[in-house]
Amino acid sequence: MDLPLGLFARPPLHQLAAFVGLSAVVWAASLLLLAWLNRRHRSGRALLPVAPFFVSVTTIFALFVGFLAADIWNEKRRASDSAYAERSAIERFETLVGPHGLADAAALSAVERYRRAVIDVEWRDWENRRRDPRADAALDAMWARTVELARQGAPAPVASHLLAVLDDVAAARAERLAIGSDGGAANAWWTMLALCLFSYAAIAAVHLDRPAAGRLALTVFALATTAAFWFLALHDSPYSGGVRLGVEVLEATPLPPGDP
Numbered sequence: 001m002d003l004p005l006g007l008f009a010r011p012p013l014h015q016l017a018a019f020v021g022l023s024a025v026v027w028a029a030s031l032l033l034l035a036w037l038n039r040r041h042r043s044g045r046a047l048l049p050v051a052p053f054f055v056s057v058t059t060i061f062a063l064f065v066g067f068l069a070a071d072i073w074n075e076k077r078r079a080s081d082s083a084y085a086e087r088s089a090i091e092r093f094e095t096l097v098g099p100h101g102l103a104d105a106a107a108l109s110a111v112e113r114y115r116r117a118v119i120d121v122e123w124r125d126w127e128n129r130r131r132d133p134r135a136d137a138a139l140d141a142m143w144a145r146t147v148e149l150a151r152q153g154a155p156a157p158v159a160s161h162l163l164a165v166l167d168d169v170a171a172a173r174a175e176r177l178a179i180g181s182d183g184g185a186a187n188a189w190w191t192m193l194a195l196c197l198f199s200y201a202a203i204a205a206v207h208l209d210r211p212a213a214g215r216l217a218l219t220v221f222a223l224a225t226t227a228a229f230w231f232l233a234l235h236d237s238p239y240s241g242g243v244r245l246g247v248e249v250l251e252a253t254p255l256p257p258g259d260p
Contacts, residue, residue, distance in 0.1 A: 008236045008237040008240065008241050009127070009237060009240040009241070011242065012230075012242035012243075015230055015233045015234065016226075016230050019226050019229045019230050019233070020226055022193075022229075023222045023223075023225060023226040023229075024222075026196070026197060026200055026222070027200070027218055027219065027222040029200075030200040030201065030203070030204045030218050031204075031215060031218060033201060034204040034207060034208065034211055034214045034215065035211065037204060037205060037208035038208050038209070038211045038214075040208075041208045041209055053205075054199075054202035054203055054206045057195075057198050057199050057201075057202040058199045058202060058203070060195060061192070061195040061196055061198070061199045064188075064191065064192050065192060065228060067188075068185070068188050068189070068232065069232060071185060071188065072185070072232060072235050072236050073235070075179060075182070075238060076235060076245070078175065078179055078238075079176065079179045079180075079238035079239065079245050080245055080249075082172045082176045082179065083172075083176060083245060083249045083250065084249055085168065085175075086118075086168075086169060086172035086173055086176060086250065087249055087250050088168075089166075089168035089169040089172060090111060090114070090115060090169060090250070092165045092168075093107075093111055093142065093162065093165045093166065094108065094111055096161065096162055096165065097111070097145075097149075097162070102149060102154055102158065104145065104149060106141075106145050107142065107145045107146070107149070110138050110141035110142045110145055111138070111142055113137075113141070114135055114138035114139055114142060114169075115250065117132050117134040117135035117138055118132070118135050118173070118250060119247055119251060121134065121135070122177070123239065123247045123250070124247060126180075127237075127240040128176050128177055128179070128180025128239045129180050129181050130177070131177055135173075139166075139169065139173075142166055142169075143166055146159065146162045146163060146166060149162070150162075179238060179239075180238070180239050185236065196225055199221070200218065203217050203218055203221055204218065
């Protein structure tokens with residue numbers, strides 16, 4: 001979910017500077033439009049629109065902002081849920097193969113390799129945009145070791161539960177990577193910015209006979225949209241934005257090797 005130059009992955013102050021610059025340019029252009037419309041109005045041309053007309057444009061813009069915000073919040077909730085589901089599944093697997101379960105060192109080694117590949121590479125380095133072959137290999141090793149434990153006589157309920165837990169790990173990882181690689185909201189951002197431009201023009205048009213009031217209205221609108229865009233941008237990318245989901249959710253304390 002990104003705009004050009006990787007805006008949503010940049011530090012918060014960089015994002016704010018970008019939106020302040022964009023708003024300043026559009027605000028200045030709208031002031032020029034207001035001045036031009038005012039001159040045409042004073043020259044006697046019948047340009048004065050009905051004041052409430054701009055509400056239709058700004059309402060569409062406001063609704064689109066609301067829809068985008070709801071989509072961003074839903075995506076962030078999905079990211080959080082999948083991360084905690086993955087951690088829970090990993091910890092259940094560790095408990096089952098740990099010292100108080102099957103006590104299998106090979107399975108414990110495989111799950112630790114998986115956790116480290118996910119945390120250090122997929123999350124920290126790649127921000128969950130793509131899968132790491134080392135995590136794939138570790139997950140395959142967990143599957144293979146589970147099957148081997150079942151063949152070696154592990155209790156059927158335990159082996160069955162291990163397979164179900166591994167299904168949960170794989171599903172949560174697939175969800176996390178799907179969210180991290182998703183670029184579907186860029187078009188929504190471009191549409192919202194276009195509607196914002198129309199809103200500036202509509203505000204200028206309804207104030208063409210009162211330029212001082214128009215300048216005030218455009219200034220307030222510029223400040224409000226800058227704050228709204230920055231706030232949405234901070235939360236837009238769950239794993240790389242200014243307000244991102246921390247990798248700490250997967251950094252559980254490993255099980256001790258032999259505590260009673």
